[in-house]
Amino acid sequence: MTYTAEMLESIKVVEATRAQRIGQVFPTMSLEERQKLLNSFHPDYLTEGMREIRVGCCKGMRMPLELAKVIEGRPHVSEDFDLSQPEYESDILVIGGGGAGASAALLAQENGAKVILATKLRFGDANTMMAQGGIQAADRPNDSPAIHYLDVIGGGHFANFPDLVEALVKDAPLVIDWLESLGVMFDKYPDGTMMEEHGGGTSRKRMHSARDYSGAEIMRVLRDEVRNRPDIDVMEFSPAVELVLDDKGSVCGAILMNLETGHYFYVKTKVVVIATGGSGRLHYQGFPTTNHYGATGDGIVLAYRAGAELVFLDTMQYHPTGAAYPEQILGQLVTEKVRGLGAQPVNIKGEQFVYPLEPRDVEAAAFIRECKERHLGIVTPGGQPAVWLDTPMIDLINGAGTIEKALPAMFRQYRRFNIDMTKQPILVYPTLHYQNGGVKIDANCHTSVPGLLVAGETSGGVHGRNRLMGNSLLDVCVFGRRAGRTAAALCKEITHGKPTLEHVSAWNRQLDSVGINGALRSPILLPDYARKG
Amino acid sequence: MAEAYELVPIYIMGKRYEVPSSLTIMKAMEWAGYTLIRGVGCRGGFCGACSTVYRIKDDPKLYFGLACQTVVKPEMYLGQIPFFPAKRASYDINELEAKATTLFQVYPEILRCLGCGTCTKACPQELNVKGYMAAAMRGDIESLANMSFDCIMCGLCAARCPAEEPQYNIAILARRLYGKYLAPRSAHLAQRVSEIQQGAFDAELTELKNLDSNALKERYVARTIEP
Numbered sequence: 001m002t003y004t005a006e007m008l009e010s011i012k013v014v015e016a017t018r019a020q021r022i023g024q025v026f027p028t029m030s031l032e033e034r035q036k037l038l039n040s041f042h043p044d045y046l047t048e049g050m051r052e053i054r055v056g057c058c059k060g061m062r063m064p065l066e067l068a069k070v071i072e073g074r075p076h077v078s079e080d081f082d083l084s085q086p087e088y089e090s091d092i093l094v095i096g097g098g099g100a101g102a103s104a105a106l107l108a109q110e111n112g113a114k115v116i117l118a119t120k121l122r123f124g125d126a127n128t129m130m131a132q133g134g135i136q137a138a139d140r141p142n143d144s145p146a147i148h149y150l151d152v153i154g155g156g157h158f159a160n161f162p163d164l165v166e167a168l169v170k171d172a173p174l175v176i177d178w179l180e181s182l183g184v185m186f187d188k189y190p191d192g193t194m195m196e197e198h199g200g201g202t203s204r205k206r207m208h209s210a211r212d213y214s215g216a217e218i219m220r221v222l223r224d225e226v227r228n229r230p231d232i233d234v235m236e237f238s239p240a241v242e243l244v245l246d247d248k249g250s251v252c253g254a255i256l257m258n259l260e261t262g263h264y265f266y267v268k269t270k271v272v273v274i275a276t277g278g279s280g281r282l283h284y285q286g287f288p289t290t291n292h293y294g295a296t297g298d299g300i301v302l303a304y305r306a307g308a309e310l311v312f313l314d315t316m317q318y319h320p321t322g323a324a325y326p327e328q329i330l331g332q333l334v335t336e337k338v339r340g341l342g343a344q345p346v347n348i349k350g351e352q353f354v355y356p357l358e359p360r361d362v363e364a365a366a367f368i369r370e371c372k373e374r375h376l377g378i379v380t381p382g383g384q385p386a387v388w389l390d391t392p393m394i395d396l397i398n399g400a401g402t403i404e405k406a407l408p409a410m411f412r413q414y415r416r417f418n419i420d421m422t423k424q425p426i427l428v429y430p431t432l433h434y435q436n437g438g439v440k441i442d443a444n445c446h447t448s449v450p451g452l453l454v455a456g457e458t459s460g461g462v463h464g465r466n467r468l469m470g471n472s473l474l475d476v477c478v479f480g481r482r483a484g485r486t487a488a489a490l491c492k493e494i495t496h497g498k499p500t501l502e503h504v505s506a507w508n509r510q511l512d513s514v515g516i517n518g519a520l521r522s523p524i525l526l527p528d529y530a531r532k533g
Numbered sequence: 534m535a536e537a538y539e540l541v542p543i544y545i546m547g548k549r550y551e552v553p554s555s556l557t558i559m560k561a562m563e564w565a566g567y568t569l570i571r572g573v574g575c576r577g578g579f580c581g582a583c584s585t586v587y588r589i590k591d592d593p594k595l596y597f598g599l600a601c602q603t604v605v606k607p608e609m610y611l612g613q614i615p616f617f618p619a620k621r622a623s624y625d626i627n628e629l630e631a632k633a634t635t636l637f638q639v640y641p642e643i644l645r646c647l648g649c650g651t652c653t654k655a656c657p658q659e660l661n662v663k664g665y666m667a668a669a670m671r672g673d674i675e676s677l678a679n680m681s682f683d684c685i686m687c688g689l690c691a692a693r694c695p696a697e698e699p700q701y702n703i704a705i706l707a708r709r710l711y712g713k714y715l716a717p718r719s720a721h722l723a724q725r726v727s728e729i730q731q732g733a734f735d736a737e738l739t740e741l742k743n744l745d746s747n748a749l750k751e752r753y754v755a756r757t758i759e760p
Contacts, residue, residue, distance in 0.1 A: 153749065
């Protein structure tokens with residue numbers, strides 16, 4: 001499982017230009033150039049990949065075909081489901097066991113609430129666990145939350161909701177401090193100064209990392225802490241399939257499903273926090289994804305059916321550097337930190353063709369243009385187009401051993417397939433990575449439905465139309481914590497009426513009225529990868 | 534559609550299937566018709582959900598790997614360890630002190646380690662588990678934290694351990710103690726946290742929030758980029 005003869009020939013060209021490329025800075029694009037490139041080559045701008053949804057409070061909103069189909073699905077349960085005997089009761093139900101869910105559970109518990117954290121797979125099986133590159137926070141003297149603010153909102157094409165961006169950048173150093181107080185090991189110099197790098201679209205070095213296991217380190221610490229708190233019950237293999245509302249339209253729990261037995265049961269709570277993550281496993285436009293197995297957009301489906309407004313769901317993030325070869329790891333993440341440490345994207349002529357750290361959508365579109373329009377990419381035996389990412393530059397620039405020390409996960413991943421990324425470049429192409437939009441929230445995670453809070457990738461607004469690297473680990477911690485605090489405060493004041501599933505019948509009537517007769521039940525919970533027959 | 538790939542026989546929990554030779558164990562199971570619930574997570578080598586034990590026909594040795602990262606081999610007999618009931622101590626990190634005796638108090642079984650190295654052989658991350666357990670027995674929290682850093686907590690070490698050690702849970706205790714108490718403090722972070730708490734950036738952020746789109750774009754374009 002090494003490179004083909006054709007690839008090895010191409011590598012020689014890349015090697016030949018390497019010495020002269022070191023130190024050579026490819027110019028960044030103007031805002032106009034960025035927009036022109038996006039219009040022509042970014043998957044979000046491909047009109048046939050999108051359609052309007054036909055039901056619900058955001059009827060007419062455009063989103064990817066695959067997501068629209070799931071949103072317009074039939075509920076798992078009907079209105080006559082017996083709600084008189086909840087199997088569990090608590091103050092707060094957190095749905096989702098990633099970074100946002102864990103943060104929400106911790107802060108809710110600290111603020112006096114009893115919490116059930118329910119998750120579809122194992123606690124910690126989440127995109128948070130897979131985030132490699134790092135977490136942004138403006139904590140160095142030459143940086144400030146205001147500079148971070150500008151980077152975030154420019155990267156998001158100025159569409160971001162200002163209150164959310166303010167919360168993100170202002171809480172960021174507090175989150176780093178909080179994570180350290182829980183025992184997260186950030187990369188530091190011996191005097192305690194944080195090692196911080198650039199990410200795409202940053203104007204200051206503010207990417208904190210934990211080798212290239214940044215998300216894994218954060219997730220395993222948060223998970224360990226949740227398990228240490230007696231007032232948080234964790235229910236694994238228990239996805240939510242429907243929210244329950246009371247007769248005043250306020251959320252008072254959810255129907256969960258035992259994923260292994262198929263048994264549905266009611267968990268009655270005063271407040272629900274949805275933190276189910278994104279939807280990469282819907283494979284928009286057929287793209288491979290970096291996302292974990294459970295990323296099927298469940299939270300959006302649940303919240304929307306209960307009446308929550310959505311926002312920016314016509315924009316998905318394609319990470320520029322997904323693994324394009326070998327086929328076994330197709331679509332898996334090659335962290336942006338690889339470019340942050342100096343590796344340049346290079347075409348088959350051994351030339352740079354884009355500034356290595358443009359915002360992700362721009363960088364991805366440039367890779368697609370290089371392959372599809374200029375035909376200066378490689379095509380793998382599996383038919384996958386790709387460009388080179390010149391990883392050996394990292395050790396040349398930063399000293400021998402840097403890759404093994406700073407990127408152990410990447411190094412290990414390629415070595416498993418007999419590719420030594422310290423000596424040979426790797427092949428990359430954009431891969432579906434992140435859901436930029438989601439359920440509309442305010443700075444304290446309220447949605448348009450009373451009693452329903454949303455945090456993390458399921459929410460939308462903070463990243464506008466494009467998220468920068470290192471702002472999703474930050475997002476899950478900032479808004480997870482805020483959701484937990486808000487939830488604990490809310491449950492002290494809420495009194496619920498009678499629980500009902502009337503909205504389920506209303507939803508079915510809406511589907512009927514516009515002629516949607518498909519049998520697809522949503523949330524779909526798992527992607528269907530089993531070969532049939 | 535013509536099947537242009539080479540098929541190899543594998544045994545999934547004892548049952549024989551023929552699967553394309555290029556697939557990972559996880560994709561081979563799906564190719565064989567399985568819808569996975571247990572034994573699958575991130576599919577990218579980070580979460581430790583898909584620990585797999587396998588043996589090749591006529592070879593007595595047991596091999597270990599992650600189903601999402603390991604390519605099938607002909608005549609492979611595989612089983613998954615999607616959950617292992619290793620001991621996990623509960624503690625309040627704020628009440629602990631970062632010293633050797635803390636490790637022994639929370640996990641007294643550390644001192645039962647035989648030093649046999651079976652854990653190291655089982656680790657799909659190729660960590661020196663025996664080495665970090667030796668650090669644990671010395672009470673060397675810093676070495677234990679650093680040596681175990683790339684652990685994905687899959688539990689294969691514990692599943693194989695004749696002394697019934699929960700190595701990966703001992704390791705996260707050490708990493709948390711190190712991160713919280715022993716790692717050098719960051720003066721610039723403490724400074725920034727205090728500035729934020731005093732509202733030092735509030736006015737500037739409020740001004741930015743109220744700028745119209747053109748003014749904001751001008752500020753964005755004019756910002757200097759740190760080399």
